[in-house]
Structures are given as structure tokens and as C-alpha cells.
Amino acid sequence: MATGGVTRWTGREIALLREALRMDGEEFAAKVGISHRQLKNWEGRGATISPRPSNQAALDTLHSTAPLAAQWRFAQMLTEHAAVGHDERTEELLRRDPRTVRHPVDGKVMALVEEGIYLSGAGNSSVWLNEFRIDVYPTTNLDYEGFVRATGHKPPQHWPTGGRCPSGLRDHPVVWVTWHDANAYAHWAGKALPTARQWEKAARGPKGRAYPWGEEPTAAKCNTAESGIGSTTPVARYQSGVSPYGVQDLCGNVWEWCSTPGTDGPDRYQLKGSAFSSPFERAAPALENAANSSMKDNDTGFRCISPT
Incomplete structure (x- = not known):
């Protein structure tokens, strides 16, 4: 199984997951059960925003059911992002x-x-x-x-x-x-x-x-x-x-x-x-x-x- 799961989703990880899944904003928002506008707000606020527990659960599900290749892409991007964002x-x-x-x-x-x-x-x-x-x-x-x-x-x-x-x-x-x-x-x-x-x-x-x-x-x-x-x-x-x-x-x-x-x-x-x-x-x-x-x-x- 691919690694790269997160314990708490913020706008930063959400943006990376969407990229790993290669979805546009509207498709990704529909999968999570939110509006496209809400997704843009999350991604725009980055690490300063943490969705409510029900949204966190939806994101966990979307990640865990993603194709293996997408999970590996997500894991790699998390690693790269950590190297840059947490020098x-x-x-x-x-x-x-x-x-x-x-x-x-x-x-x-x-x-x-x-x-x-x-x-x-x-x-x-x-x-x-x-x-x-x-x-x-x-x-x-x-x-x-x-x-x-x-x-x-x-x-x-x-x-x-x-x-x-x-x-x-x-x-x-x-x-x-x-x-x-x-x-x-x-x-x-x-x-x-x-x-x-x-x-x-x-x-x-x-x-x-x-x-x-x-x-x-x-x-x-x-x-x-x-x-x-x-x-x-x-x-x-x-x-x-x-x-x-x-x-x-x-x-x-x-x-x-x-x-x-x-x-x-x-x-x-x-x-x-x-x-x-x-x-x-x-x-x-x-x-x-x-x-x-x-x-x-x-x-x-x-x-x-x-x-x-």
C-alpha cells in the first residue's frame, strides 16, 4: 500500500491530493461533497485552514480509495513539500x-x-x-x-x-x-x-x-x-x-x-x-x-x- 496519508488535512494537503488525483476543482469538490468555492477557499488559505471533522473523513476516504499510482504521487508530493515548507x-x-x-x-x-x-x-x-x-x-x-x-x-x-x-x-x-x-x-x-x-x-x-x-x-x-x-x-x-x-x-x-x-x-x-x-x-x-x-x-x- 502507498504511504503518504495525513493525520490532519489542511488546505495545503488538499491541494496536493487534488493534483495527485489529476482532477479539476469542480470534480474534486464534488467527490468531497463541498462547493467549488469552498475548495478554492481551502486551497487559498493553505496551512491556516483545517476543515471540519466530516470533511476530514471524506478526504481520508478519497485518499484511501484512490488508485495506487495517485497515492504514490501524493506521497511523493508530500515529501517534496515538506522539504521546502519545513526547512x-x-x-x-x-x-x-x-x-x-x-x-x-x-x-x-x-x-x-x-x-x-x-x-x-x-x-x-x-x-x-x-x-x-x-x-x-x-x-x-x-x-x-x-x-x-x-x-x-x-x-x-x-x-x-x-x-x-x-x-x-x-x-x-x-x-x-x-x-x-x-x-x-x-x-x-x-x-x-x-x-x-x-x-x-x-x-x-x-x-x-x-x-x-x-x-x-x-x-x-x-x-x-x-x-x-x-x-x-x-x-x-x-x-x-x-x-x-x-x-x-x-x-x-x-x-x-x-x-x-x-x-x-x-x-x-x-x-x-x-x-x-x-x-x-x-x-x-x-x-x-x-x-x-x-x-x-x-x-x-x-x-x-x-x-x-
Whole structure:
């Protein structure tokens, strides 16, 4: 008999079971005895929703009576998802760092950036910012899939037909997203895109480090063009590049959209952090960059903030 059963169903496991059974939403909902709208709500809320006992029993039955091949697919997807969603380092961070919490909508771990002055920009001007929380890691393809499933938002162009993120890229930052896409995700999650100053403070700390890890321009601590990788990497790969607030992957990998308008023309927004496609010299958090809000590329993503 195939393994892969669950002791408690949440929207996250339900979405995986539907995929394993290769059913569309309406067919799956009918099998469970619920409306298609209810199913979309479950899948959209992910691990934050747990159906009532009668629905849990229906899901148990649907799983146990599924064809053996579907049960094996489900077991494999559960294993893959656990590897991405429950990274041991992330769980350790939640246990040991009282500044971190898991967001109730998208499930992302967020770090606290305390209120106060920080040294901002190339001139290290003293700037006061109120307290906020910021995602420890950029928004991944798996994170973005939850948003797409909940809202029907158009998936990125590099995803295969069907609106599911590529299994090999689940823990990579989502790319091919415009500023409007990033802002829509933030709104759905009850968050916001960071201002350029919030992003910079999360990266540099209150004392204005040149880089998240310190003053040394160490290209090996992030995924920029010098790495020779030529593509995105898992968001937890460069642990030594962590900022004073415990925020990861701020330099390199992908440019990150901010909510601050650009200063070089209308309908443009600032980007921070550089990317795998750019030289390390562009990665310093104090530097400015901007792009049109409709721009999307294979090296541009985002992360979110929320008030405390």
C-alpha cells in the first residue's frame, strides 16, 4: 500500500491530493461533497485552514480509495513539500529567535525590524523608521502558487500549463512578476511591498553596514554574476549573507520590487538587491535602481513587509 496519508488535512494537503488525483476543482469538490468555492477557499488559505471533522473523513476516504499510482504521487508530493515548507533552518529560526513569527495567511517567516534610526543611502544619512516585520526570505514559487490558486491570478510565464509552479523551483524566488503582480500578492496576504528605506534598513542594520554581513565586499556570500550559476538559487542557500535582523538572500539572486516610486520618470518603482544576472558591484543595499511597473524578467522578484 502507498504511504503518504495525513493525520490532519489542511488546505495545503488538499491541494496536493487534488493534483495527485489529476482532477479539476469542480470534480474534486464534488467527490468531497463541498462547493467549488469552498475548495478554492481551502486551497487559498493553505496551512491556516483545517476543515471540519466530516470533511476530514471524506478526504481520508478519497485518499484511501484512490488508485495506487495517485497515492504514490501524493506521497511523493508530500515529501517534496515538506522539504521546502519545513526547512530545518527555518524551524530552528522560529524556535530560537523571538523576533520571528510565521504569517497567518501565506505562512512565511517574518523577522522584526525595531523602530529607530538607521544610516541610509550612500551618504549614511540618519533616518528614523517605525517598527515593521519583513519576510526572512523572498517570495518563492511555492508561496506564489498559493496566491495564484486562491485568486485566479495569472501565473508567471515560466510555469507549465495548469498554473502549478515547477517542482524543481519551489524554493527558488518567483520571477517574471511585474510590480503590479507583486503588489497584488502583498494585498492578498494582508501585507505590503517594503519601501526602499525599509528594505535598506532590513539589509544594513541600524549602523549602516555596507552589506548585510558586514563591510567586506564578499561576492561568495550571494548569487551574483560572479558565481557563474546563471540562474536563481534556493532562497536559503546563502546562510552566511544574513543581515543583522536575520533576513536572508537580500543581495543577489533576484532584484526585489519596492513600493517607493522611482525618481527617473513616471510609473517606475525602485528595485533593491541585485540579481544572479548582475555584477556584485550592483548588490550594495544603499544603491538605487528602478524599472517600469510593467517590467518583468527572469531576475526580478519581491518580498513583503507588515506592521507589527
